[in-house]
Amino acid sequence: MTVIDKIQALETVLQQIGKVTVAVSGGVDSMTLAYVAHQTLGDKAKMVHATSSAVPGADTQRIQKYAKQQGWQLELVQAGEMQNSAYRSNPVNRCYHCKSALYSTLTTIGFGQVVSGTNLDDLSDYRPGLIAAKEKAVRHPFVEADIDKSTIRLIAQHFGLSDIAFLPASPCLASRVETGVFIQPEQLDLINRVETSLRKQINAENIRCRLLAQRLVLQIDEDKLSTLHEVMINNIIADAQSMASEVGLSLPVDVAPYKRGSAFVRVA
Template identity: 45%
Template sequence: MSAPRARLEPVLRAIGPLAVAVSGGVDSLTLAALAHRVLGAEAALMVHAASPAVPADATARVREEAARGGWSLRVIEAGEFADPAYRANPVNRCFFCKTNLYGAIARVTARPMVSGANLDDLGEYRPGLDAARGHGVRHPYVEAGLDKAAVRALARDLGLGAVADLPAAPCLSSRVETGIRIEPETLAFIHAVERRVGARVAAQGDPRRAVRCRVRAAGIVVELDPASLAGLDAGARTDLAGWIAAQAPATLARGPVRFEPYRTGSAFLVGAEARA
């Protein structure tokens, strides 16, 4: 048994019957897989919220892993798009998103809720953690002292295949600059751009490459990890920029499509400063 698994299993057993909030990323899928193996289908309920902010392929991935592993899965609607505070996209938008999510989970089960937050998340701006605290959500990875690298190692130990190398994938709303209203058509556009650009740079190697389509007041910015950005020549950038401009909803700001280095959380603005 790997060290991450040995540290995490006692935490899950101590919690007992639980509900795992499963987004479709490596953290929550790995937590769900181990919870199912440790507690069994009767005691480990997986809950996934389908939403315009969640890529369809993430929902499909959750369904596939649930079917493969024999999980007990509930797919619900969190209802955040009915919340004006969320749609207004303040700097703490994630608080309203997670408040709606955990409230929706609490309506389908009285079990303790657990999330896939890990130690690395504690060093970032995560207003969703405040919402989790208000709903008594526990973070088993944090309690077991596991960071992102340990989660990926655990995914490999559990035989989850490609799940272990999934790139980081926050919700699509995280790409929209603070203060720009969250609209379903904007999120669909963002997802389409990231799929198109991702396919273009896919041959460059690392499956965990970063591709972000940022919607800003000044226009559209595509952020890429250094290797992907360097591998995209002028012709490719021109072709992609033309396609992106043609696909952009009319409600978005017009201007040249720019390609920049990837920066975590660069859609968050406080005053005139972007969070790095």
């Protein structure tokens, strides 16, 4: 099937649903879904974005920019996950508690069917948030239209959304915290500040500041990391240590190649 066929299949799913609240995180999946939902349903599509210390400010700004440019109905909410001790204790299924809070909040808004940017590729990954979605009867139009991540990027390109079509994956900031390490807002802010600083210095697709129990690990795409001089590596380590000290953390800082999901302890 062509990209046009996939777009038509997605539009058909949305038309059948009729009225939607789109959970918009700011990544390519939810942003593309929001765009197509608005194009297809007009004022019967509402975008809702949950702000918290776990959400990078750049994501919120991106959503607000698009809402203004495209005329989206946009509502910012606080889902309240930071008040949930089960979430902040950071178990392996932390995402379940986050998404449960999010989808409960979106359901309460009462604007049609809650939909997410989940795609086919997500179904093969460990995503406890999908359990929360099922419990709250959230629908996934990309899945229903048989669309995967690469096709979403093609759809975004088709509509000229070049600034989001090539966005790298950007899970919430809490995903950088090692499983079992208690989540604290000031530490999430530290992670965001360090990653923002690194992106200004290094043109890499994937950059992560991972907070482990005994250290910080700055991860950079291996091909980019291999080109960095020792002086620059020492400088970014010193900068990260300085920012960490501002929130009361005195931890060693390592630099390593990017590895997806390496702050998690996976279920056996």
